[in-house]
Amino acid sequence: LELVLIFPLKKKKKKMPQQRFPKIEILSIQPHHIQFILSETDTSMANAIRRIMIAEVPTLAIDLVEYAENSSVLNDEYIAHRLGLLPIRYVPEGSMRGGDCHTAFLPHTECVCYDRCPRCSVEFELDVDFDKVNMTRPDQDRDLPLTVTSRDLISNNILVAPAHFLNEEEQDEAHDEGISIVKLGPGQNLKLKAIARMGISKEHAKWCPVAVATYRFWPIITINDEACQMLTMEQKQELVEACPDRILELDEITGNLVAVENAYEMATYTEDLKVAQDAMKKRPEDDDFVKVEPSTDRFVFSVETTGAMDAEEVLFSALRVLKDRMNYLAAEVEKLKD
Amino acid sequence: MNAPERSACFLLDDDEEKVEYSADTKVSNAGTFTFNKEDHTVANLLRMQLLRDPAVKFAGYMHPHPLVHKIHLKIQTSTSQVAPVEVLSAAIEDLSNETDHLITQVTDAIDKWKKENDQGGLGM
Numbered sequence: 001l002e003l004v005l006i007f008p009l010k011k012k013k014k015k016m017p018q019q020r021f022p023k024i025e026i027l028s029i030q031p032h033h034i035q036f037i038l039s040e041t042d043t044s045m046a047n048a049i050r051r052i053m054i055a056e057v058p059t060l061a062i063d064l065v066e067y068a069e070n071s072s073v074l075n076d077e078y079i080a081h082r083l084g085l086l087p088i089r090y091v092p093e094g095s096m097r098g099g100d101c102h103t104a105f106l107p108h109t110e111c112v113c114y115d116r117c118p119r120c121s122v123e124f125e126l127d128v129d130f131d132k133v134n135m136t137r138p139d140q141d142r143d144l145p146l147t148v149t150s151r152d153l154i155s156n157n158i159l160v161a162p163a164h165f166l167n168e169e170e171q172d173e174a175h176d177e178g179i180s181i182v183k184l185g186p187g188q189n190l191k192l193k194a195i196a197r198m199g200i201s202k203e204h205a206k207w208c209p210v211a212v213a214t215y216r217f218w219p220i221i222t223i224n225d226e227a228c229q230m231l232t233m234e235q236k237q238e239l240v241e242a243c244p245d246r247i248l249e250l251d252e253i254t255g256n257l258v259a260v261e262n263a264y265e266m267a268t269y270t271e272d273l274k275v276a277q278d279a280m281k282k283r284p285e286d287d288d289f290v291k292v293e294p295s296t297d298r299f300v301f302s303v304e305t306t307g308a309m310d311a312e313e314v315l316f317s318a319l320r321v322l323k324d325r326m327n328y329l330a331a332e333v334e335k336l337k338d
Numbered sequence: 339m340n341a342p343e344r345s346a347c348f349l350l351d352d353d354e355e356k357v358e359y360s361a362d363t364k365v366s367n368a369g370t371f372t373f374n375k376e377d378h379t380v381a382n383l384l385r386m387q388l389l390r391d392p393a394v395k396f397a398g399y400m401h402p403h404p405l406v407h408k409i410h411l412k413i414q415t416s417t418s419q420v421a422p423v424e425v426l427s428a429a430i431e432d433l434s435n436e437t438d439h440l441i442t443q444v445t446d447a448i449d450k451w452k453k454e455n456d457q458g459g460l461g462m
Contacts, residue, residue: 018390019432024443026451036447044386045436051379056348109349203344312448319441325380326434329373332356333427336371 020045031097032166032304034311037218039298046215046299052318053213058102059308060088060122060160060196061206068191072148072182079190082181084206086150087308088122088196089163097310098163100317105198122160122196124153126181129189145185149178153194160196163307209314212304217294219267221247221259227289228257235280239290242276244268248290257290264300267292347407348375359423368396368414369422377401381409387429388413393420 022041028034038046065080072079090101111120128148137146150162164178165171182190201208228236233250236257240248247263250256260266269292277288305311350356354374362368373381381399388397396414413422 018387018429019435019439022436022440022443024440024447026447029448029451029455036444041436041440042386044382048379048383051377056379109345200348202348315444316441319437319444323434323437323441326430326437329357329380330427330430330434333371333423333430336357336359337423337427 027300029312030167031310032307033302034315035300035302036315037298037300038215039218041297043296043299046301048322049315049318050213050215050301052321053210053303053314054208055201056321057209057309057314057317058100058107058198058200058321059207059209060090060101060105060198061204062086062088062124062194063108063121063197063199064195066193066195068193070190070192071188072184072190073188074182079182079192083153083194084204086153086179086181087163087306088160089308090160092159098305098308098313100309100313100320101198102317102320104159107199108197116195116197118157120197123156124162124194124196125156125192126152126154126194127189127191128152128184129191130184130186131189134186145183147176147183148181148190149176150181151178152181166307209305209309209317210303211306212302213314215299215301216264216267217269217296218264218298218300219247219269220291220293220295221263221267222291222293223257223259224287224289224291225256227287231280231289239273239276239280242272244270244272247292248273267294269294346375347377350375362412362414365414367416367418367420367422368412371411371413371422371426373409373411375407376409377407378409381411383433384411384426384429387433388425391425391429393417394425 020041022045023039025037025039026034027036038049062080062083065076065083067076070076070079074082089098090104091097092099092104105122106120108116108120111117113120116123126148128146130146133146134142150164153162155161162179165174184190199207231239233255236250236255239257240246240250245266245268247260247267248257249260251258273290273292274288277290278284280289303311303314305314309317351374356374358372358374360370360372362370378401381401385397385399388394393415394413395416396412398412400410400412402408402410411426413425415422415425
């Protein structure tokens with residue numbers, strides 16, 4: 001009898017994934033501005049999120065303008081350019097916030113309609129005739145030019161309208177009721193139809209949902225208390241004043257150097273502190289008294305929107321775009337495996 | 339007159355595939371992936387993730403010309419048991435999971451902040 005041992009084919013063991021588990025800490029949220037700390041991840045992830053928020057978050061913006069009449073002082077393409085830069089706000093049902101429009105609209109290239117349809121575009125009508133409007137204005141204003149603003153754009157989709165103001169403060173301070181487009185004088189009128197489509201900022205900056213999307217590195221401030229004992233109070237004060245970003249202060253009670261509480265908002269990582277310390281050291285190889293270094297895995301993000309979307313929505317949309325991109329690439333790379 | 343369509347920087351041409359692969363003839367276990375219509379956003383992310391994998395001996399990316407929207411990602415693995423495609427696939431999966439994790443973290447952090455700061459019941 002021969003014993004035949006059959007070994008099962010060794011399955012290729014899947015490698016342990018090298019996944020990171022990033023953390024988020026919110027510093028402040030306002031409708032148009034969000035600040036948060038992203039940590040335990042790499043610069044590449046922070047930069048990817050930043051780049052996507054600037055370039056690849058889909059929004060609505062006016063893309064085509066059909067003129068019926070334009071006797072204003074600005075020519076057609078000038079007004080079309082201004083209309084394109086208006087932030088267009090999509091507010092989903094039941095919400096009061098400018099939301100992500102990608103669920104409600106299709107990109108124009110993907111829509112199956114012939115020219116345009118409510119699924120891929122929004123139509124705005126604007127019809128302002130100086131002489132007609134002038135009759136309704138109070139007497140003292142009758143000679144003044146009439147400003148055509150974003151309020152005059154009438155949308156065919158009740159959920160979509162231009163974002164006239166960023167917040168109430170701006171609304172109170174403004175002279176007009178919305179973003180001014182053109183000013184009309186007697187006998188001038190403007191009649192047009194504007195079609196807004198969904199797009200991304202890579203195609204044209206009018207589709208950019210953010211005004212500012214940036215991140216800073218968290219400062220790691222290490223203060224060598226032992227070495228600081230050797231410094232006099234004047235020297236410590238000198239160190240405090242050496243930083244143009246004022247991230248150090250002298251603790252009144254103990255007389256020690258401490259970092260300011262909101263140092264992360266102000267740190268600019270200049271060389272001034274290092275230069276000042278080198279002058280105070282007995283030997284150049286001595287340890288630094290205070291070391292300020294940018295962290296490699298903790299980032300302070302600040303995102304301000306134009307008013308078209310709320311700041312949180314921009315962040316969610318950016319993460320969704322990144323996820324969809326990863327899924328798409330995963331599927332495409334799978335095809336190569338065959 | 340010669341300006342290409344702006345959408346050409348992110349929409350695939352008719353004859354293009356998103357990802358192409360060519361194995362390196364001179365180096366063992368190495369190959370170059372060409373991603374069409376991509377830029378530093380995804381390329382840097384993939385490269386940094388690949389560098390964290392112990393099976394990867396070399397990982398680097400190039401954007402050969404700013405006007406041509408292609409990325410070359412060269413990967414060399416340390417053994418012939420593991421192909422560059424597999425390593426890339428694992429990196430993409432890890433990044434996808436990391437993004438999912440990030441989405442849940444953001445949702446939780448925002449809810450937590452809203453509770454702590456007692457926002458009025460507007461929106462979500």
